Amino acid sequence: MATKVTTPGKKSLETTAEISKAIKAYYGGVKVAKEEGKPIIWSYGLTPREIFHALDAHVIYLEHLPLMVGAKQLSGHYIQVAEEEGFSRDVCAFHRCFLGCAVASERDPYLDQFFVDPDIIIATNLPCMSESKSFLYAADYHNVPYYFIDAPINTWGQDIPDYAIEYYTGQLKGALDFMSEHGLGTVDWDKLKEAVSLSKKLILLWNEIDKCRQAVPTPMGTVDGLTAAYPLIQLPGTQLGVTLFERLLKELKGKVERGEGIIDDEKLRLLWFGVPPFYNMGLLNYVEKYGAVVVKSMIEYIAGGAYDPSIMNPDKPLESLAYKALVDIVNPTSENMVNFIRRTVKDFHIDGVVGVVKRSCGLLPGYMRPVKDAVYEDSGVPTTIFDLDGLDIREYDDATSKANLDSFIEALLASKRR
């Protein structure tokens, strides 16, 4: 009975098209590096991207690749492959998809453009511990050395003790030394400093972009936002990332000045919490028929980006990165996440939160209830929660998802009329 009608998301900005090209170019570059015999790193989780710039490192980010495969609606196939290898449906669809890509006997031409086998694996338990074990399988399968960066969880709030910074700094240092020992050359500290300073620029720009998006009507919804956030995933510490964000900011500023929204009559502003359906981003445009816009999504921060830029000090590069990893919302402590969503709801003038539960995620579903309660208590803004796996198209049911959105939006409109 499940209906499978999917449509790609409708993007409205010029810069996001450019960013899409940059993504392809990035992975193309990795492929070329492999052909030139350079060692390729697979990085699991949120290893701070900046450290790789201290070395001549070519990196594939394993949680990102499935998004691209997913957008082409190919994820189901690779997920299936992983399941045939013995991975349960309960573990993260991103990891299943990635493992499937890794072990598939044949890859389709699209994936083949980007996919290269690893020479080293650098893994970490940030943002989620539960999935950090999936790299074991890959390391075993490809028989390559791996290093595990242990990120402590933040039990301290904003007041991080020195010993925690020291620990995480040590872990990053360990990873750098490890890569160095495994043929990636010597660590260039100046380059690392420069990366941290560029990373700071990137986040300052992102904050300004966010300011623009707070405008009513919003000049950019999350359909564009998810592509736009790509530099946060892959390009922190690069000039390219900064340049792309500068262009985006300019485009958005123009739109705000002209009062251009992404739809004509913006009546409702929604926040998306959880993984959106990457194989069917059209679902986010679906709500537009009610005059609703998905203004923002928490997943734009999947690789971090919700922290105070003032903590970034290029003279202390590793410490800065440690600090960032501990206070950012991707560090799995619900206090940070809940407070962040609270702020977002206020700053972005959100009318309702759509929380989607990806059952195979060990991390995000746990936030649903605390977020829902906190947001309601704070601003009286309701949250609807329903099941939707953003990557595994086989689990998707269009009718049920739309029924949930319809019901939620009607209830929102009814309460607006009151």
Next chain:
Amino acid sequence: MTTMERIMGIFDDPEQIVRDLKAKGKKVIGYRCLYVPEEIIHAAGMLPYSTFGTPEPITKADSYFQPCACEFVRNIFDLGLDGKFDFLDGLVLSNTCDAVRHLKNMWTTYIGSVPCYMLNNPQKMYDESAFKFYRHELEGFKKTMEDLSGNKISDASLRKSIDLYDETRRLLKELNELRKRDVPPISGAEALRISMASILMPKEETNALLLQLIDEVKTREIKDADGPRIMVTGSIIDNPTLIELVEDMGGVVVADDLCTSMKYFWYQTKPNEDPMDAIVRFNLERSVCACMHPSEERYDFLQEVIGGFAVDGIIYFNVKYCHPFVYESATFRKKLEEETPVLALEVDHSLSGLGQLKTRVQAFIEML
């Protein structure tokens, strides 16, 4: 009443221990799980109490956790919401997996009656910087326990607690060695019951009982058992039903890899001048479960047990949605299977759907 019967009695009503002690004014600290050093709680004059789950279906917790959080954690939270842990003076959790991390947050937000503390243990073993970090965390934890109990913890008192717990672990291991025999004098289900009762009881009492039990068991009359020798592994198993199921189907459960059983007592602390350091090393130089890195050590442990206990087949009972174990077992399975057959099952912590499990276990045992 035999010692065995006494121990089984404790298992059936674990809270009796607490009732008596609480009546005498002793404080009780719940903990989950092995990375919380019981010794520190004990040295502060309190009783560390392992919070096990029950096989009840989940009710209220479902509006807090989504159904995809591991059922064990949802079960503990359910019991907490129901006030079943209200007798505790505090609950200490350790940083093991995302489910437990959320449990901490949920507990603090929604259950006011019992304060909850998260011990931020590293997830990396054999790493100097991890030792250092953990030591800092333990100092903070020690302070918290001192404040809660009103008692100072001296090096000497901590040393004494460590010795006491080491003795428990030693005795349990001694008893467990008997399972290596061709015909083990205790069944797998009994072994789990004994181990869980020993975890729950005050160790002073446990040790005395275990001494008697070892004597009793050595001379016990035993029925022949000629079924295949099974090792059980997987996420937490805090109920003997699954082991019984294997034994009912003719398997002889001789060993396991469970944090409620062999992994609890397999290791001893190493001699160390500084008792806090002894604990640091103890916890970060043994691999209790799939939550820790690296995993090679766990694989070696499995190998050692397979050889030592003459294991014919391995059964994985992974709690549904327990991600660390799912990945690890998929990785290990391939290698293990080269020599020893493996059956990997996913189970509900509430033990529903036993019928289907039974069929698969039966088929596996018949194959062996």
Next chain:
Amino acid sequence: MITAGIDVGSLATKVVLLNENQLMSHEVSGTGVDATEAVKKAMDTALEKAGISFKDIESLVSTGAGKKKVPFESAQATEIICDTKGVSHVYPGVNGVIDIGAENCRVIKCDQEGNIIDFALNDKCASGTGIFLDAMAKALRVKPEEMGELSLQATQDIEVTSMCSVFAESEVVSMIHRMVPKNDILKGIHRSIASRICGQANRILLEGQLVVMGGIAQNLGLITILKELMGSELIVPDEPEVIGALGAALLAGEGEKKK
């Protein structure tokens, strides 16, 4: 003002006609394969009963899975809104609604004024709904409408563990082979559905005084177990299946949804 509410469910089509929010007539009939035809017929009957003609209707709202098949010009609304409207009109002050239809199960939490606080729809799995019961009735060779009564005569508790209808069916078949009494199996089936619904209600912390509606609400066996599991006071209206259409008709009267 005369208003109409049409609720096109996958099994039954319901029409309610109101005059100044007072009931004029209502009609329930099978949806069959041609929903459009079913709506026309139900509407004709309802009009006849009320003694009015179609052009007397000033405003019209349709709802239900087949609302797009309604052949008249009408506004559309989700079941969530219509259910809540209908229930709080008939039972002002209740805390929520459980609507068990043929293919869907909805739970709604509302405040004293009948505003929606929260809701949850079942996922795509049908194990807490009417078709699941129908499938089981078939497997057991009993009439669907008798299932509830029979289950109340059970003498022992047995567990149907499979939540998925495909597996549950084979589980039930194997019970029949093992000569487990039918009534006991039926009780087990009802318990499994009830616990599923209860789980859904738990997700939004539904408690207090609740109205159970939808076709399945007439199944006394299910209601009995549901009461026991939820510990809530459950009210079953005399005609639980028309509440949604009533809500739609009331909504039509609110002015914004003119045809």
